[in-house]
């Protein structure tokens with residue numbers, strides 16, 4: 001079937017960024033508005049895109065059985081939240097960014113946003129975070145928070161609950177004010193909370209631009225479902241994020257021994273007063289080297305960043321290339337398990353600690369614009385593995401200790417993580433499937449170059465938390481320990497509300513199949 | 527000694543035949559250029575780019591014939607509306623290496639303003 005305004009390719013081998021999905025054939029790789037023919041230009045881009053979506057959705061819905069449609073973001077997810085089959089939609093052309101016309105803001109929103117200088121910006125779902133930072137920065141604006149890097153796309157980023165460590169803000173989806181979902185050919189819905197930020201004029205504007213029938217839907221539950229949608233509620237056409245006036249981040253990285261009580265004051269109660277007298281930072285992150293001896297002065301690195309008004313003209317991040325070539329990283333991945341069985345743990349741990357020390361220098365940080373602080377990744381693509389667990393900060397010290405102990409126990413059996421633990425923090429999310437469930441939460445990321453031992457190491461971390469009796473949930477976009485029972489335990493009634501919202505947005509069985517996935521079925525979310 | 531010198535000679539002969547075989551079988555140069563039918567403008571400055579990724583500098587050699595050498599594998603660049611991110615020549619020592627071109631992904635034009643009747647300025 002020819003798809004209007006769409007480049008269609010048959011791919012023989014498609015891999016995601018980290019190759020947790022490797023060389024998969026894709027029969028229909030569809031890029032709306034991906035043609036460079038001049039004939040298309042007579043139709044405005046939003047109309048071309050809507051026509052392409054119509055054809056793609058019709059193709060998937062009318063097939064018997066309906067064909068699953070997977071929209072890719074930056075392909076940075078490692079879990080089966082991104083699990084493409086036969087039909088893939090690449091939304092790279094959906095990259096328009098525009099400030100919402102002030103007359104479309106409700107008086108209530110205007111009043112609430114004024115103290116923080118909030119500026120609603122409508123961003124199409126395929127926009128790369130790096131481009132978004134650039135466009136906003138040039139206009140004197142910035143995102144309130146982001147993940148640590150910028151290669152993902154906005155819709156993909158929020159789909160899995162991507163977060164940074166901005167203590168007062170939360171995850172990226174917590175800064176979202178509205179989401180435009182395309183749920184069927186020609187049909188879209190603009191979801192926002194019942195305390196609406198936008199008058200129906202915004203939905204009318206999207207309708208006039210695209211030709212889609214756009215329903216304004218101020219509904220708390222459906223909006224909270226769409227904030228973390230797992231790619232399963234429809235095609236995310238656009239997202240309204242609240243930007244704020246451009247700012248800089250400035251602060252320090254402080255190395256600490258793992259016996260230093262100041263480390264545990266941060267990890268246990270976000271008390272940074274022992275490290276810096278300034279009031280609570282905007283961003284707090286901790287890197288923990290699981291293989292450092294207790295007295296090693298660089299057992300952990302605490303990053304504290306404060307916000308300040310810009311002191312210089314906006315600049316984007318410097319280009320970064322991967323620290324090592326992917327094949328070198330794969331060689332390391334192959335060698336380390338062998339070395340781990342040959343060398344005694346103290347020697348291995350010394351080697352790993354020296355490498356870590358070489359990478360994470362102590363220093364003053366900034367001033368940096370947010371897009372510079374959280375810019376391009378230096379990870380080699382094609383060989384990364386990672387899991388991230390999230391739990392109540394009240395269990396912070398015990399949880400982090402349990403994970404470090406588990407990693408050390410694995411090391412004694414010759415199994416090493418080729419990475420460093422990343423600890424971040426965030427308040428409770430309003431999203432139904434937001435991973436941050438407690439009033440304040442600790443995220444512990446366990447990243448590694450892939451080795452034959454990585455899965456065992458991840459499982460050991462999850463088991464350590466279970467053994468310690470610490471309830472946790474996992475990052476949806478990273479490798480995870482989730483089961484249907486685990487989702488029910490962690491999300492309770494919110495999971496049921498999410499499923500109900502999904503059924504309301506996608507009322508037919510065909511729609512549910514098109515936007516469904518094996519992961520949803522496995523986790524009881526379909 | 528005589529023996530080893532003989533072996534040395536044989537080794538050289540063997541190496542020579544390998545070099546010859548490679549020389550005959552391999553295109554030694556790779557040319558990657560635009561579609562000749564798409565005239566954008568006359569050829570301009572020639573730059574030479576160092577291995578390792580440093581900045582390219584003006585090539586001190588001016589020689590139109592270099593573009594037309596024998597044993598040159600020729601490839602045509604795709605049209606990338608926003609430019610070329612990079613070109614990977616896979617297995618450059620093979621007779622017909624694979625050339626993989628990555629286009630720049632077009633991004634937003636800037637922060638737009640909504641127009642009353644739909645669309646963005």
Ligand SMILES: Cc1cc2nc3c(=O)[nH]c(=O)nc-3n(C[C@H](O)[C@H](O)[C@H](O)COP(=O)(O)OP(=O)(O)OC[C@H]3O[C@@H](n4cnc5c(N)ncnc54)[C@H](O)[C@@H]3O)c2cc1C
Nearest residue numbers: 073074075076077147148152153156159162163231236477
């Ligand atoms: C180098 C690196 C650094 C990372 N850093 C962080 C970090 O700091 N914090 C953090 O929390 N996570 C982090 N992650 C995880 C990452 O942010 C998430 O996995 C995120 O979801 C990836 O976004 P993406 O654009 O690549 O989406 P993808 O991985 O491509 O897709 C994610 C989901 O979104 C869906 N989707 C994408 N676009 C659309 C659309 N338009 N409509 C409907 N569904 C859509 C996909 O189908 C899929 O279900 C990192 C990952 C990597 C590789």
